[in-house]
Amino acid sequence: MEHALEGALAGGVDLFQLRDKDASDDELLAAAEIARERCHAAGALFLLNDRPDLAAASGADGVHVGQDDVRVDRARKLVGDDALVGLSTHSMQQAQAGGRSGADYIAVGPVHATPTKEGRPAIGIEPIKYAAAHVSVPWFAIGGLDAGNVGAVVKAGARRIVVVRAIAHADDPEAAARALRAATNGRRG
Numbered sequence: 001m002e003h004a005l006e007g008a009l010a011g012g013v014d015l016f017q018l019r020d021k022d023a024s025d026d027e028l029l030a031a032a033e034i035a036r037e038r039c040h041a042a043g044a045l046f047l048l049n050d051r052p053d054l055a056a057a058s059g060a061d062g063v064h065v066g067q068d069d070v071r072v073d074r075a076r077k078l079v080g081d082d083a084l085v086g087l088s089t090h091s092m093q094q095a096q097a098g099g100r101s102g103a104d105y106i107a108v109g110p111v112h113a114t115p116t117k118e119g120r121p122a123i124g125i126e127p128i129k130y131a132a133a134h135v136s137v138p139w140f141a142i143g144g145l146d147a148g149n150v151g152a153v154v155k156a157g158a159r160r161i162v163v164v165r166a167i168a169h170a171d172d173p174e175a176a177a178r179a180l181r182a183a184t185n186g187r188r189g
Contacts, residue, residue, distance in 0.1 A: 004168040005035060009042040011177025013167070017064050019049035019116075032058035047086065052078035062086065062104070067094065072101045088142075090123055092130040099135040106135065107162055110143020111153060116164050117143060125156050132157020147176070150183045159184060 005016060018035050020028060032048055036059055039046035047062045048055040052075040055063035062084025065075050075085045087103040089095040090110075098106035108131045113122045122143065131139045141158035146166035153161065161184055170176035 001031060001168075002034065002038075004170075004173045005038055007170075007173025007175075008167050008177045009038060009044055011167075011174040012181040013044060013177050015045045015047065017047040017049050017162075018060075019064075019164075021050075025054060028054055029058055032060060036060060045084065047084060052085075055079050055083065064088070064107070072103045076102065089127075090120065092127050095127055095131050095135055095139070099137050099139075103137060105138040105140065106131075107140045107142040108135075109141055109162075111141055112144025112149065114144040114165070125152060128153050128156040128158055145180075147179050147183060150180060154184055 008016065016035060016039050018028070018032055020031065023031065028051065032054065036046045045061040047064050048058060048060045049064050050066065050069050052063040052070060056079050063075055063079050064086040065072065066088040067090065072085055072087055079085065084104045086105045086107060087098045087101055088107045089098040095106060095108050108127050110117045110120055110122050111125060111128060128141050138160065140160040140162045141153040142162040145153060145161050145163050150161060161180065163180060166180060167173045167176045
């Protein structure tokens, strides 16, 4: 994690989410401490996936929850009003509802099949187009995105993307992050 995180932050990533479905609470908290310190030193936000209780305990800037996790309003109560709460969505209907859920941002996807969302079918580009036209909260395209296919989601209206493998598995995570940032026009926010 540390090599990819350092490269990602050096390459312009401004939000990092710690996601490890197999780690124990103690392992997550230890990893969260490292990630939070590195993110804050780089001026990036640090979020924890799925666990608002551990996000609050770790001093994370927020939590990201899925459709089958704790509801957005409950997550907000656990992390506090000053923390970010993000929500995954997997269809146009979920994107629409997510935009009204009280989440600070939503993720729309997976655009392409990805092993990080095993068993979750790809939803394609239409929900990205829908989000660009109809969702008023900040949103991210997610799912199997890399330098070779990010142009299609940008063309469909995405200005923010979420990636895992495209940076974490890259020989040069910093260069990969810079290339993806450039492909999304380097926009922040």
